[in-house]
Amino acid sequence: MGQSPSKRILLIDGDQAVQDCFRRIFRFSDVADSAAGISPRPSVLEHLDVDTAVDGPEGWRQFEKALHQGRPYLLAVVGQPLDGAWDSVETVLQLWQEDPTLPVLLCIGNQCTAEDRHEMARRLGKLDQFMFLSKPLDTDLARQMVASQADRRLARDELQKVTKELGRALERAQDEAEMANRAKNEFMANITHEIRTPMNAILGFTRLLMKEPLTDGQLEKLHYVRDAGTSLMDLISNVLDFSKLAAGQLELSSTTFDLDAIFTDVLDATHQRAREKGLAIQHHVANGVPRRLRGDKTRFRQILVNLVSNAVKFTDYGTVHIQTALDEETSRSATLRITVTDTGVGIPVHRQPIIFESFCQADGSSTRKFEGAGLGLSICKQLVDLMGGQIGFRSDPGEGSSFWLTLTFEKHVARDPGTSPPGGHKTPADRAAEGPPDESSGAQGGKPHVLV
Template sequence: MQPKKIKYYLLGLFITGMILFVVLQFNSSNNIRKLIKGNEQLLQELNVKNELQKLQTNMAKTDSKVRGAVISQDTTHITGIEAEIAIIKADLKEINKIVKNDSTEKLLTQLYYLVEEKNNFNLMVLDTFYSNGKEAAEKMINNQKGKRLGEAINGILRQLDTTRQSEVNRTTHLIDSSGQKAQSWGTILVIFACLTCLLAFLYIISRIHRQEQLIEALDESQRQEKKLAAVKEQFLANMSHEIRTPMNAVLGFTHLLKSQPMNDKSREFVNAIENAGQSLLEIINDILDISKIESGMMRIEATSFSLRSVLHSVNTMFRPKAEEKQLQLTVTIDEDVPDILYGDMMRLTQVLVNLTSNAVKFTHEGEVHIHARKIWAEDNSVRILFTVSDTGIGIDADKLNSIFDRFNQAEASTTRKYGGTGLGLTIVKQLIELQNGFISVESKPGEGSIFKVELPYTLGESPAEEDNNYYSDNDLYPLHPDVRLLVAEDNKMNQNLLRHLLSSWQLQFKIVNNGKEVLQALDKQHFDLVLMDIQMPEMDGYTAVQAIRNERHSTIPIIAMTAHAMAGEREKCLQMGMNEYISKPIIEEELYKIIQVYIGKLPPRELPSALHHPHETGAQHLINMHYLHDLSKGNTDFEKTMLEQFITQLPEELALLKKAIIAEDIAGIRATAHSLKTTVAFIGLEEHLYPLLDPLEKLPENNYHLNVIAGQFNTLKQLCIQAVQEAINILL
């Protein structure tokens, strides 16, 4: 049966049931009425029978009184005789009234006549008794007239009684028949009601069962949907990792290649490779952003920020590109717009960067203008209207409604000519809607475009000035007054690297060794951003970030730093509460860009030209100094410090690893192998040592073979000894 027709079958069944119920009820009611009518007739017949007996009794009583008075000559016997005769007449009239019908009309007429004659005869006997005496009265009595009248009356009464008895029998039969029919129809009605209830119950049970099946199917569908979503997220994580890893290598080696002497043609090719790599990374980021928004992983993190600093950063970021295209890039803010706002600075920056990037990309001459003004304010709430206008190629009117759709651009040729995924404006719109804002666009072909973004904010509070005595800690470098970073890292070589990088960028920072010290530092001091290692002693990065988010309810940006290269690590960090993820070994440009985006106060960097490194020769078989050279930018003291730290730290970590292997301490083996991966990465030993360290870092609990592990350790030890010797040779 088709689902669409079932309702008509049910309706027909319901109507049929109702008709049958009405018919049954009608027949049952009809038989009950007959039963009631039969009972009334039976009562009437009994009443007639009673009246006939009463009439017969009264007449016999009257006749007896007359005879007694004549025979005994005692007139006291006939006292009240007239009243009794009147009663007989009244009884006769009552009988005539309740019995009269076609079959008894003649008998009633005869009875009325005979009773009247009998009464008159009795009165005549009494008159004769009073006037002529006893003998004359006895003579009248003995002439048999009174007897004949009495017999005739009794005969008629018997006929009436017989007739009434037949009527009583017929009525009784009718009552029995009606009662039986009423009982039968009542039984049928009860059976029908029971069947109807049973069918309704079975139908309801079947519908409930069907509903339960649908709920189970829905639950299974939801489970499958979640499973597919997890597969999708895992796929995106794998794709992100697998693409980012070679792309980082491509961009890294491209950056190194740019620092080498080359002719103009070669430099053009290298620039093309770098631009293509950056474009590919932007595409990957767009795909991941839209995936995070759709899966609900994109969170709005509100914090106090400077609006003018954000706009200044956007202006600084795009000014070189605008000047390259000979465009005028201007940023204006109305005076009544408050500077310190409370909201998601990162999402605002992402929106403005995306819109400004499009404006610069699609404008060949003229200007790009960014303007901010206040359009509404009440108490401590405001709504800010951001306008990004340009004099670029513009958009056709029939395309305006679709430019915010995914993978959609104004023209089919736009992607080929300008590049991009068509996801940028989709991401912008959804980010704005996540913040309860609105976006609109006005444009004409050849005249440019105007994007208007309206976002709600509350007034923020400026960070309180910190106590300068706190910066007496020798791990904190007071070089830039506007930026304060907290670095959580337990590896000494990583600490030296981050000291070198952050100091060279003129940033204030404090270095701590574990998650507990992170929480203590945040309780004492305001920081703009946290660089958080994942694996640390006492309290790891995951535990620390959950304490920051759930217990302290802080929205401070937290960047995860980990040597894990497993797929999905970035998404895991984001789910745990991190804002971004950077893998080790740390790429200088990538770290600077992340800090620049989340802080919003750092200008673009001008990289120094590459210097010649006399220590790098073809004699080293293991150590590769490219990464360290790239970080040092010719700072030989920094390189020397890192190599000395390596020579000191590597034997210590090997000793810890050996101790854990002998003790069969699997957790200790994993942790030490992870730390060793960071230590050896600085001098390019990944290719040689990671194949030995990865199995130790992922060592399973139930598959520990001491001989195998010892063999791996001996191989690792020999390579490390060779690497240490090479490092010593470089320092000499």
């Protein structure tokens, strides 16, 4: 309703005796208490004014006027029977059209039978918003019933007021939390940028040193420095991109790249850890996959490094297999389907629904066994979504996992001489008829690239 009820009641009854009775009841209530030896107490009945009307339409006009003046009634007392166009029930229904929460007392005469009361209750419907009061009026009972209905109304309005205040406080707290989150994301973006600058220098000088005349032992040590630095840079990039993604500030770029060079870079970034664990990384590109593409090669590489690094991290023995196939092709674009399969620990069933959430590990205690911030898969999912692709997985606990993604890239205008002609590709309808490919077996045609 938006306004606090004033301490007034509206009495709609053409019986002058009833009007006079209500005026006496509330005008002299405190005097009557004192005369009876009752200590007066704060009550909604103190200074309660009674406005009267003789029939429904007149009462409705007074009620509407009070609402427009910002002085709504605390409750209404409606007599029965009523003269005029509206009976008692119709009058109450009209008042409820203006104020659906208005409490009502129905003053019924002796001629009103139990069946009449039942029918009135059926028509009114809101059993918790009206009460019957029998004529002739009992002064004490009338005062108690008015006080009860008025107290309920005031309590409900106070509760609504408190609820609105709490809602506003919650909105303010949410705004403050969002501001704090934006400040955090900006800080993380700034600090990771500051860390990347010296790390780039370290990696740059490491590569320069690797070109100097060195012994095999010295070169091996520099390889460790380079690989560790690259891993740290990937982690920094993940944190930076996570902050940018959360702030909606990450933008995609589009450049021409060589697919083989991307995978060479991915394997270089992950093979050192795989070699330490005695794992084989197999990379297989199916025939017909275009090598020269256009898109955001940095984000593409980042997704692949995260997936392969994740597979290596959670695999203690066996193989990590990377399969690249052509999912769909047009004259101007190619959709690649890349699958990274491992023979690792797998993902517990109860963790699978949340595996792409931020800071999620395969196991709640896995941060003690497996390093990592739990951002890799979350960032992969967000980047793939941003690039208009899809990502999913299949995992059997104790046997391994298979993550797949599809991304669409523009085809480079000049066809690479090493690219096979696209004439032998199946259409999407052909593939649908054949059913989904078996991801556990490698595609035929290309020679696998194996690193140990």
